[in-house]
Amino acid sequence: MSVAQRVIDVARAEIGYQEGRSGGHWNNKQKYSGQVPGLEWSNFQPYCSTFVSWCFRKAGAAELAPVTASCAEGVRWFQDRDRFTEYPVIGGPVYFGPAGSSHVGICVAYTDSTITTIEANTNVSGSAEGDGVYRKSRPRHSDYVYGYGIPAYPEGVVLAAPEWRRRPGVTFFAHEASAADIPHGSSKPTPAPGYEPFPGAEFFRDEPDSPIVTAMGRRLVAEGCSMYEEGPGPQWSDADRHSYARWQRKLGYSGADADGWPGRASWDALHVPRS
Numbered sequence: 001m002s003v004a005q006r007v008i009d010v011a012r013a014e015i016g017y018q019e020g021r022s023g024g025h026w027n028n029k030q031k032y033s034g035q036v037p038g039l040e041w042s043n044f045q046p047y048c049s050t051f052v053s054w055c056f057r058k059a060g061a062a063e064l065a066p067v068t069a070s071c072a073e074g075v076r077w078f079q080d081r082d083r084f085t086e087y088p089v090i091g092g093p094v095y096f097g098p099a100g101s102s103h104v105g106i107c108v109a110y111t112d113s114t115i116t117t118i119e120a121n122t123n124v125s126g127s128a129e130g131d132g133v134y135r136k137s138r139p140r141h142s143d144y145v146y147g148y149g150i151p152a153y154p155e156g157v158v159l160a161a162p163e164w165r166r167r168p169g170v171t172f173f174a175h176e177a178s179a180a181d182i183p184h185g186s187s188k189p190t191p192a193p194g195y196e197p198f199p200g201a202e203f204f205r206d207e208p209d210s211p212i213v214t215a216m217g218r219r220l221v222a223e224g225c226s227m228y229e230e231g232p233g234p235q236w237s238d239a240d241r242h243s244y245a246r247w248q249r250k251l252g253y254s255g256a257d258a259d260g261w262p263g264r265a266s267w268d269a270l271h272v273p274r275s
Contacts, residue, residue, distance in 0.1 A: 002155040004091035004182045006059040011106050011118040011133075014051075018132035019121070026131040028121070033069075038255030042069040046129060048104050049074050051120030052093050055106060056151075062257050063265035064151040065093060075100035077252045078149035086147045087161035088115055088140065090177055093149040096128065100146035103128035105136065107148060109178035110160065115140045116178075152265055155183045196272040198264045205261070209235045216240070216262075216272050220247055223270070 001009075020029030032054040033043040042050050049071050056065040066077035075095050078084040088094070088110035094117055096103040105119030114137050123130030126138065138145065150157055156169035158181045165172035171181060196212055203212075217232020217240055225246035228239045241260035248258035248266050257263075 002153065002182045002184065003059065003061050003064070004151070004153045004155065004157070005179060007055055007061060007091050007151075008106065008108050008118075008179050010058045011051075011055045012108070012135075014055075014120070014133040015118060015135050016133065017120075019047075030120075032120070036067060037257070038067055039069055045069060046121050048119060048121040048128070051133065052104055052106060061151070061153075061265075063251075063253065063263045064153065065149065066252055067254055067257055070101075071095055071097075071104045072099060072101040074104060074149065075147070080252065083150040083152065084147055085150060085159065085161040085164070087159060088177070089148040089150050089161070090158040090179060090182060091153065092151055092157075092159070095146045095148070096144050097146060102144075108135075110140060111176045113140055114138065115145070152268070154264065158182055194274060195268075196274050198262070198267040201261060201263065204236055204241075207236045212272070213240060215274075216270065217243065219270050219272050220244060223247060223250065225250060 020027050028044045028047060030047050032047055032050045033039050036050060036053050036057055039050050039053065050069045052065060053067045056062055066074045068074055074093060088107050090107060092107050093104050094107045094115065105117035107115055107117055109116035117136045117138060119136055120133045121130050122128065122134050122136065126136055150159065156171060158171045158173065158177050160174050164170050171183060173181060196215060199212060211234055213236050214232055214234045220226060220243040225243050227242035227246060232240065244262055245258050245260035247270060251266055251269060
């Protein structure tokens, strides 16, 4: 199953979930904040963005979306990576309101006139301060729709952005698309020519002695993330892990997602040359 499909399936399974009540009112108490490291503080707060972070984490794709309770920070996270567009993206966060700061959901389908989303902290009327998780249909060309994040899904991405149509891994549908159009190939990415493919998380936990580690370290130095007193060299060390954690933080990760253990998305973004 593709990663985008997993994210959508996780979100879809939450439809119908409702937050807590107190004093006769909905109170934003929900399960998502406590299950996203770094966002525990956000319980009882508006949680649409926390829900998006939770969905990606639950789907095993935490590195593909921002870990934040702020819609505005989510927009900046994608913009900083040149992965933001005004056109619909299947499996992409869709941001609403001025500068995208009011609300966010996950786009699961679109037509010429509508987008279908799964959103938390909304309600039957589509409020940005609601009572639970809903499947919504909204006008595609509404001024309320600010734009979409483009997750770096390893199987590729389905979207309507004309400026992306000739990029590798892009399936372009200008008028209509849904989760059924997501590529059914392997969820493992094909590495770009000349770059080292991700060797897997267990590779690093086994403390390897490998030229891959040296190549990685040199890229971390080049990115201004060095925590090395000497080297880098082929033997995985605490200095490698601390340097990699700086790289993860530079990409916008935090908490457990910036612990220094390489993941596929951050590794691919580092562009480690083949050793």
